[in-house]
Amino acid sequence: MEKINLKQKFSNLFEYWSPRVISEMNDYQIKIVKIKGDFIWHHHEKTDELFYVIEGRLCIHFSDSTVVLDKGDLFVVPKGVDHMPSAESECLVMLIEPKGTKNTGNRDSDLSSDNDIWI
Amino acid sequence: MEKINLKQKFSNLFEYWSPRVISEMNDYQIKIVKIKGDFIWHHHEKTDELFYVIEGRLCIHFSDSTVVLDKGDLFVVPKGVDHMPSAESECLVMLIEPKGTKNTGNRDSDLSSDNDIWI
Numbered sequence A, B: 001m002e003k004i005n006l007k008q009k010f011s012n013l014f015e016y017w018s019p020r021v022i023s024e025m026n027d028y029q030i031k032i033v034k035i036k037g038d039f040i041w042h043h044h045e046k047t048d049e050l051f052y053v054i055e056g057r058l059c060i061h062f063s064d065s066t067v068v069l070d071k072g073d074l075f076v077v078p079k080g081v082d083h084m085p086s087a088e089s090e091c092l093v094m095l096i097e098p099k100g101t102k103n104t105g106n107r108d109s110d111l112s113s114d115n116d117i118w119i
Helices: A006-010 B006-009
Strands: A021-027 A028-038 A049-055 A056-061 A064-067 A073-077 A086-100 B020-025 B027-038 B049-055 B060-061 B066-069 B073-077 B085-096
Touching: A006 A021, A006 A028, A006 A049, A006 A086, A021 B049, A021 B073, A049 A056, A049 B020, A056 A073, A064 A073, A073 B020, A086 B085, B006 B020, B006 B027, B006 B085, B049 B060, B060 B073, B066 B073
Parallel strands: none
Antiparallel strands: A021 A028, A028 A086, A049 A073, A049 A086, A056 A064, A056 A086, B020 B027, B027 B085, B049 B073, B049 B085, B060 B066, B060 B085
C-alpha cells in the first residue's frame, strides 16, 4: 500500500541496463530501467513485455523494422519476437512483465541482470 | 506491433469512468480512463489493480486512509481491498489489470462499464 513516484525512483538508479523492481501486481513486476546505447538481441520465450517511455527516446529494433518511442509512448513486444532495445541518449523506461523475467531473455550476456532487485 | 501514444488516445476519450483498452500483454489489458468526481466503493475479488497517473490528481480512498497520487505516481490496489477512486478535477489514468476485470468490481452500478471496449 505504498505510493511510488517514478522520477524519485529513477533518481536513485545510476547503472544502465539494470532493471529495478518498484512494485508488484499479482505475479507481475513493475520495473524501471535506465538505458543508453545498444542492448543485445534477444527474445522472451514465454511472455510479452511492456515498455513505457518516461523520458527520452527508445528505439526497439526488430529483424525487419524499428519502432521509435518517445515520452508517453507505450509498446508491447510479443513473446518469442527477437528485439534489440537501443537509445542514442539516456532514456528512462518503465517495464512490466511476469516476475522472474530475465532482461536478456534467451541469451546469457554480461548485460544479464539479476531479475528481482528492488529500488 | 503498434506503438501507442497515451495522450493521443486520451484525446479521443470523452466519457468519465469509462475505461478503454489500448493494448494487451499476455492475459492483461492496458486501459486508459478519464475520471472526475467520486466513483463507487468496490473491490476486486481476484486481482490487484495498477493505477498510474498521466495527468491531474487522483485520490484513492480506503476504509482507514487515502492516498493522493499526482502525475508520475503509481499505486497498486491489492485484491480484496475496498477502495473508492475520486478526483476533484479531471484526471487521466492508465490502468493495468487482467482481461475481463470489471471497473466496479464486486458491485453493480450505473457506473459499471463494458470491460473490453478498445480505443
